[in-house]
Amino acid sequence: MSHTFHVVVVGLGVMGSAAAWRLSQQGVSVLGLDSGAPINVLGSSYGSSRIFRQAYWEGLDYLPVLKQADEGWRELQAISGRSFLYASGGLFIGSRLSGVVSKSVATAKAGCIGYRRLTSSQVAKKFSAFHLSPEMEAVFEDGAYTIAADNAHLEMLNQAVVNGAQLRYGCRLDRIERIDGCLVLKLADGQTIQADRVILATGASLANSLIPDLVGIVRPVSVPVYWFNYKFGCERGFVNFPAFLYELHDGRLLYGTPQISQLEQGVKIGFHNHQQSGLNMDNQRFPVSEAYIDEVSECVASIFSGLSAQPYASKKCIYTLTPDDSFLLGESKELPGVYYISACSGHGFKFAPGIGNYMARAVQGESLSDMASIFSIARFDKSRLP
Numbered sequence: 001m002s003h004t005f006h007v008v009v010v011g012l013g014v015m016g017s018a019a020a021w022r023l024s025q026q027g028v029s030v031l032g033l034d035s036g037a038p039i040n041v042l043g044s045s046y047g048s049s050r051i052f053r054q055a056y057w058e059g060l061d062y063l064p065v066l067k068q069a070d071e072g073w074r075e076l077q078a079i080s081g082r083s084f085l086y087a088s089g090g091l092f093i094g095s096r097l098s099g100v101v102s103k104s105v106a107t108a109k110a111g112c113i114g115y116r117r118l119t120s121s122q123v124a125k126k127f128s129a130f131h132l133s134p135e136m137e138a139v140f141e142d143g144a145y146t147i148a149a150d151n152a153h154l155e156m157l158n159q160a161v162v163n164g165a166q167l168r169y170g171c172r173l174d175r176i177e178r179i180d181g182c183l184v185l186k187l188a189d190g191q192t193i194q195a196d197r198v199i200l201a202t203g204a205s206l207a208n209s210l211i212p213d214l215v216g217i218v219r220p221v222s223v224p225v226y227w228f229n230y231k232f233g234c235e236r237g238f239v240n241f242p243a244f245l246y247e248l249h250d251g252r253l254l255y256g257t258p259q260i261s262q263l264e265q266g267v268k269i270g271f272h273n274h275q276q277s278g279l280n281m282d283n284q285r286f287p288v289s290e291a292y293i294d295e296v297s298e299c300v301a302s303i304f305s306g307l308s309a310q311p312y313a314s315k316k317c318i319y320t321l322t323p324d325d326s327f328l329l330g331e332s333k334e335l336p337g338v339y340y341i342s343a344c345s346g347h348g349f350k351f352a353p354g355i356g357n358y359m360a361r362a363v364q365g366e367s368l369s370d371m372a373s374i375f376s377i378a379r380f381d382k383s384r385l386p
């Protein structure tokens with residue numbers, strides 16, 4: 001049996017969900033499908049928390065999308081009547097000349113984002129949980145927040161359905177073809193669906209050959225994340241604990257989020273640019289290696305005297321990387337009418353409502369040129385990639 005929709009969104013992680021929500025708000029007939037479940041432990045969007053920050057050390061170019069995304073998260077929270085944005089603030093730490101400190105300041109200044117620059121002794125007074133050596137500094141962004149990720153993601157899906165979107169789970173797309181001017185989606189269960197436009201938001205699977213455009217550019221990796229509990233009697237040091245980035249002297253970058261729910265004790269911590277290994281889905285459910293646990297424990301012990309040195313839990317997650325650690329967003333050259341989003345190199349969650357908005361506009365014929373330069377595939381010359 002074959003059905004026709006104006007837009008089919010394939011992959012309902014946070015990116016596909018945001019696109020489906022935005023399209024449904026505009027009254028577009030939209031079907032969302034995902035091979036997994038709404039909360040997909042093997043996807044990249046799964047988890048209790050994500051950081052939202054705008055003093056973005058990664059660059060000024062992200063500012064317009066960050067602003068849209070911020071408005072989108074607040075809009076979603078207001079519509080839903082539920083709370084999933086926690087005003088934790090964000091503390092970005094590094095040596096005085098580190099990229100994290102100097103570039104966060106540069107973006108904050110350019111975007112009029114409120115921030116304070118703190119010396120190591122000011123950090124010690126205000127955020128006593130952290131240890132900084134004297135030559136280190138920090139940038140505090142008061143308006144940064146921690147998103148309750150699963151709840152926010154589910155709320156997008158709720159709102160999409162309330163607005164008339166159809167969603168299907170356990171439904172894998174195998175192939176897309178163009179037949180008689182229409183895009184035909186062939187599902188693993190033998191069904192076919194017709195669409196005028198398709199948005200591929202398939203996360204790590206963007207690396208596979210559903211459309212050839214991205215092959216060789218997108219690289220999925222497995223990355224561990226850890227949970228550390230407070231040492232007995234040290235909980236008070238973690239009241240008003242911010243989301244954070246902490247750049248070590250050798251360039252390894254730790255991130256962390258505060259406890260925002262009674263269901264998940266302590267602080268979630270991981271390396272952003274380290275402990276990455278080639279993705280093998282069969283290994284994703286295996287325990288994180290002892291060597292990785294020892295390494296992160298040593299770092300955590302040197303920064304947080306109030307946290308137990310050993311994590312009480314750890315888990316493997318997935319980053320989908322591009323060669324410059326930014327994103328990919330565009331229309332397939334090989335299969336026009338098929339759009340792709342994400343490959344967010346491990347920092348895309350915060351952008352979802354903004355990127356969803358752009359995508360909803362793009363599939364309705366608006367130009368993507370205002371964000372093309374930073375997210376366009378044209379910035380890569382495939383013949384020069386390793």
Ligand SMILES: Cc1cc2nc3c(=O)[nH]c(=O)nc-3n(C[C@H](O)[C@H](O)[C@H](O)COP(=O)(O)OP(=O)(O)OC[C@H]3O[C@@H](n4cnc5c(N)ncnc54)[C@H](O)[C@@H]3O)c2cc1C
Pocket residue numbers: 010011012013014015016033034035036037040042043044045046049050051052171172173174201202203204205224225270317318319341342343344345346347348349350351
């Ligand atoms: C541990 C960790 C911490 C992070 N922290 C932050 C943070 O603090 N702030 C931040 O902004 N970002 C953060 N990120 C990055 C962010 O979470 C990801 O960039 C984002 O979730 C990617 O979402 P996605 O929708 O593109 O992919 P996914 O969530 O992986 O969704 C892709 C979906 O596509 C489905 N799919 C795949 N192939 C098919 C197919 N053929 N047919 C049907 N469905 C298919 C999958 O089942 C999956 O559900 C973090 C990521 C990780 C892993």
